[in-house]
Amino acid sequence: MNTFKNNFSKILVFLPLIFSAQTAPDLQELINAGLAKNHLLEQQKLETKYTELDQEKLKDIFLPKLEISGKFGYMNTTAHLTSPEISIPKVPPVFPGMTVPENKNSYNVSGFSGSAKAEASVLLYSGGKVKYLNQALNEKKLSETALMQKTIDEVITEISKAYDQFALVHESKKVLDESKKRLDINKKTADKALGYGLITPYDHKKIELAQANLDSKMVEYEGKKELLITQLQILTGLEREKIAQINPELVPIQYEVLNKNVENRAEIQALEHGIKASEFKMKAENQWWQPKVQAVSSLSYFGLYDNLITSSENIAPFIPKKLNWAPKDINILPMFQIGIGFKWEIFDGKEGKSAVEKAKIDKEILQSKKSDAIDKLALNLANNQTNYDIANSQIATKAKARQIAKLALTQAEKEFRYGTIKSSQLIEAENDLETAELDYQTAVFNQRRSAVELMKSTQNLHIDEL
Incomplete structure (x- = not known):
């Protein structure tokens, strides 16, 4: 039973370490968190939503539209009418003939009026413009998506x-720890040598100074580590405690460029889709002269209430009486209309042609930008290939220098123990190895x-190649 309790206690002691090791984020998790937090990428996604809304708006053009309107108010209107002189020929023996003289009269209508109207319309043909504009928006969306890939890469x-x-800071810590171990051992050797009078106090102080410098580098390491933790916290939004558990390892990346075509770059793809969008925009603007057709249907009502209709003169020369009519109400219902209408702009003041020319210029600008980008990206590829080749050769050179520094320090430690070299020379060999390791x-x-x-x-x- 006691054995079980002891083992269980050991498990409880190491359990936090086990869980903390399991929660240390790897590079994939850091990048996923960074992509989710990146504000520029979020803004680009929102810009894409604008394009999607424009696409929906284009589709809605062909949806039926229903409008209902109405009004009620007081009306007072006067109409002036002058009837010409009319001669009615004689028709014997039935009609003796007569002349109706010119008559000037004014008719006034006053009272309350009300009207209501429901109208439905649907666009049947847009002249082909909507089709090309929708294709242009599709290309615009693809261009925006390509630019998002560039942001993801960044x-x-x-x-x-x-x-x-x-990882570099961690490796530096390992180098410093190894240096500290060696200096501690050499310090013990120096203490004995000082006691036997084999070295001077000055040489002994040199070892102590090297230890102090090493302690200073340890403090510098902690500062760099804290700064990197802060940087990764800002980039990813993960907790500092979780980031602090990262213990990556520096391993060279082996990569070979199999296809030196830079036209797969996100910038070129974005410009390519932009050029296609301009082409569709040109086709859309070229449709300005095409007729637009829509179907319309309406139902209307008109009514007059408590009205008075009067005339300033007699209704007619042969009717010796002025008009003074007060109908209770007059209603016209229904007034139904259905049909097809079209609009054909024969001449629009060169507005359509100007829009086409503008779209052509936009396309030419994008083509020029694409050519310029291809040249610059090809140069960038050559430069990066050169830098990669140099970096690979530098690893081999620095590895060789490190090996030489290790052998030199081993020899210096032997000679120091035998008293054939001074502590300053030993420290110099130690510093050389430390520098070679860090290099x-x-x-x-x-x-x-x-x-x-x-x-x-x-x-x-x-990511999987990193």
Whole structure:
């Protein structure tokens, strides 16, 4: 039973360490968190939603539209009418004939009026413009999506760089720890040598000074680590405690460019889709002269209430009486209309032609930008390939220098123990190895950075290769 309790207690002690090791985020998790938090990528997604709304708006043009309107108010209107002189021929023996003289009269209608109207309309043919505008918006959306891929690559680059810097700092800590172990051993040797009078107090102080410098570098390491934790926290939104558990390893990336065509780059793809969008825009603007056809149907009502209709003169020369009529109400219902209407702009003041010319210029600008981008990206690819090749050769060079520094320090430690060299020479050999170790790790870091840039050169950046 006691054995079980002891084992259980040990498990409880190590359990937090086990769980914390399991929760340390890897590069994939960091990048996923960074993509979810990146504000520029979020803004680009919202811009794409604008384009989707424009597409929906275009589709809605062909949906039926129903309008209902009405009004009620007081009406007072006067109409002036002058009837010409009319001669009615004689028709014997039935009609003796007569002349109706010219008559000037004014008719006034006053009272309340009300009207209501329901009208439905649907666009049947837009002249083909809507079709091409929709295709232009599709290309615009593809262009925006391509630019989002460029942003994604930049996020991956930024986070992977911070991740590699984290690894570089960890490797630096290992180098410093190894230096500290060696200095502690050499300090004990120096203490004995000082006691026997084999070295001077000055030589002994040199060892202590080297330890102090090493402690200073340890403090600097902690500061760099905290800064990187803050940077990754800002980029990803993850907790500091979780990020602090990261313990990555610097390993060179082996990559070979199989296809040196830069036209797969997101920038070129975005411009290509932009050019296609301009072409569809030109076709849409070219349809300005096409007739537009729509079907219309309406139902109307008109009514007069408590009205008075009067005339200033007699109704007619042969009717010696002025009009003074007060109908209770007059209603006209229903007034139904259905039909097809069209609009054909024969001449629009060159507005349509100007729009076509503008679309042509937009296309030419995009084509020029594409050519310029291809030239610059091809140069960028060549530059990144050169940097990658140099970085690879630097790893081999720094590895060789590190090996030489290790052998030199081993020899210096032997000679120091035998008293054939001074402590300053031992410390110099220690510093050389420390510098060689850090130079090697920095070379691996630079090689990884150059590999990432080379992958981006041909739009071939994949997280699983990092």
